[in-house]
Amino acid sequence: MQQQNGHEDSLNRVREGDVPEQDDLRGHAAETAQPNIVDRKRKLGRSPAIVGILAALLLGVFIAKGIRTRVHAEETLTTTTRQDAVLAVAVTSPVQGAAAQEITLPANTQAFIDTPIYARTSGYLGKWYADIGTRVRAGQLLAEIETPELDQQVQQAQSDLAAAQANQQLAQITADRWTKLLAKNAVSKQETDQATQDLIARQSVLSAAQANVRRLQQLQGFEKVYAPFDGVITTRNVDIGALIQAGDINSPKLELFHMASTDKLRLFVPVPEVYANEVHNGDQVAVTSDAIPDAKFTGTIVRNSDAIDISSRTLKVEVDIINAEHKLFPGQYAFIHLPIPPSTSSMTLPSNALLFRKEGLRVGVVRDGRVQLAPVQIGHDYGAKVEIISGLVPQDQVILNPPDSLAQGERVNVEKGDAE
Numbered sequence: 001m002q003q004q005n006g007h008e009d010s011l012n013r014v015r016e017g018d019v020p021e022q023d024d025l026r027g028h029a030a031e032t033a034q035p036n037i038v039d040r041k042r043k044l045g046r047s048p049a050i051v052g053i054l055a056a057l058l059l060g061v062f063i064a065k066g067i068r069t070r071v072h073a074e075e076t077l078t079t080t081t082r083q084d085a086v087l088a089v090a091v092t093s094p095v096q097g098a099a100a101q102e103i104t105l106p107a108n109t110q111a112f113i114d115t116p117i118y119a120r121t122s123g124y125l126g127k128w129y130a131d132i133g134t135r136v137r138a139g140q141l142l143a144e145i146e147t148p149e150l151d152q153q154v155q156q157a158q159s160d161l162a163a164a165q166a167n168q169q170l171a172q173i174t175a176d177r178w179t180k181l182l183a184k185n186a187v188s189k190q191e192t193d194q195a196t197q198d199l200i201a202r203q204s205v206l207s208a209a210q211a212n213v214r215r216l217q218q219l220q221g222f223e224k225v226y227a228p229f230d231g232v233i234t235t236r237n238v239d240i241g242a243l244i245q246a247g248d249i250n251s252p253k254l255e256l257f258h259m260a261s262t263d264k265l266r267l268f269v270p271v272p273e274v275y276a277n278e279v280h281n282g283d284q285v286a287v288t289s290d291a292i293p294d295a296k297f298t299g300t301i302v303r304n305s306d307a308i309d310i311s312s313r314t315l316k317v318e319v320d321i322i323n324a325e326h327k328l329f330p331g332q333y334a335f336i337h338l339p340i341p342p343s344t345s346s347m348t349l350p351s352n353a354l355l356f357r358k359e360g361l362r363v364g365v366v367r368d369g370r371v372q373l374a375p376v377q378i379g380h381d382y383g384a385k386v387e388i389i390s391g392l393v394p395q396d397q398v399i400l401n402p403p404d405s406l407a408q409g410e411r412v413n414v415e416k417g418d419a420e
Contacts, residue, residue, distance in 0.1 A: 087412045092350060117259060121222040123146050125244055128239070135230075135231070143257075157209070160209045174195045265328055266319070272315075274380065285298070300319065351381075351385060351386050364406050369413075370412070
């Protein structure tokens with residue numbers, strides 16, 4: 001304010017003609033010089049420019065930050081993509097020494113003795129004494145057959161035998177007489193020889209007559225049918241008054257009874273060729289049946305065919321089982337549980353680790369982060385596991401559930417181990 005008043009006084013002096021000297025003017029100018037004062041209007045005019053510059057700087061910062069974030073995201077995506085491109089696998093290791101296993105094989109159950117009974121003489125059935133389900137003892141009477149024709153044949157044969165005996169006696173007497181007369185030269189040698197040879201012929205006729213009687217008597221003995229062994233009658237095909245014809249196994253319709261010995265049973269089981277060497281006569285095996293789910297029996301391997309059936313590639317094995325309580329029946333379906341001893345020279349591996357390739361059986365082994373397709377040879381197949389005979393060591397990391405596209409040398413990531 002004072003500066004403004006001073007400036008007005010100077011102007012007034014100039015108007016009045018009171019002009020100061022030059023030095024005084026310079027000094028007065030120095031004294032009256034106005035300071036540098038920023039004009040508010042000019043200041044307000046510069047603010048939009050500053051704001052624009054600051055906004056541009058902020059925008060540049062945001063743009064740079066966005067570019068950096070995007071670059072980082074692209075790098076992360078690239079890294080993730082590369083990691084995802086590497087197959088993640090689960091691995092397991094072979095188990096040293098195959099565990100003891102047991103295979104279950106179907107078996108056909110048969111009676112230890114199974115016999116059809118036929119008549120050996122013809123006639124009519126007079127009586128029968130055993131029906132189906134009847135347990136009989138050896139020598140027990142089963143039926144009686146009436147044979148009137150055979151009885152007459154026996155009587156005729158006995159009469160022929162008596163005649164042959166009389167003729168033989170007469171020939172004997174004649175031969176003795178002629179021999180004595182020959183000693184006295186009362187008869188010729190020729191006549192004596194004829195008498196002697198006639199005696200020999202009569203003796204032969206007598207022997208034939210005796211044999212015929214024995215044959216007919218034997219047939220007469222077949223009028224009674226006896227049980228040949230201890231067992232059960234499983235079939236009766238005749239009844240009283242039925243015509244009976246002498247028959248044999250070639251005439252199945254002539255079968256009178258069918259018997260089975262069930263105190264001991266035979267079980268025949270076809271053992272696959274791969275397990276044939278595990279069958280040893282005298283070994284004990286477990287026997288089960290679906291008909292008796294809670295029962296378990298013990299049988300003995302008594303014999304085998306010692307040859308592989310070319311049509312089925314199996315070994316026929318017979319297992320005998322004591323059936324004193326008669327819980328098992330002939331013809332019943334049963335199962336043999338054949339033990340497979342453990343192997344110390346092999347390993348086991350889950351079946352889902354195998355790869356079937358045109359080159360042969362392979363497994364994927366992880367070594368130094370890459371896949372090696374190792375050829376293997378399997379032994380026994382235990383279902384969920386298989387026996388590995390060669391191609392692996394216990395330290396190998398074997399890929400579980402390998403994809404069909406798994407390639408040699410492919411890089412993989414092991415995510416977990418010992419998973420099945």
